[in-house]
Amino acid sequence: xxxxxxxxxxxxxxxxxxxxxxxxxxxxxxxxxxxxxxxxxxxxxxxxxxxxxxxxxxxxxxxxxxxxxxxxxxxxxxxxx
Numbered sequence: 001x002x003x004x005x006x007x008x009x010x011x012x013x014x015x016x017x018x019x020x021x022x023x024x025x026x027x028x029x030x031x032x033x034x035x036x037x038x039x040x041x042x043x044x045x046x047x048x049x050x051x052x053x054x055x056x057x058x059x060x061x062x063x064x065x066x067x068x069x070x071x072x073x074x075x076x077x078x079x080x081x
Contacts, residue, residue: 045052059066 042052044050046056047053
């Protein structure tokens with residue numbers, strides 16, 4: 001057996017790597033933009049004196065009271081439906 005076996009020439013075939021579809025790219029961009037905007041709104045709401053900051057402080061100081069309020073709101077919303 002000899003190592004001098006002729007090799008076929010290298011042939012560059014078609015590119016088989018999947019290309020992202022334009023619709024998928026657009027949806028991806030919209031989702032990323034939405035996530036960025038929601039994240040920015042949450043960060044703005046967590047600043048001192050803003051509603052999310054107040055709610056998180058209340059929940060930290062009185063967890064059982066917050067749980068009771070959330071439960072009562074859930075019951076009130078469920079009864080309306």
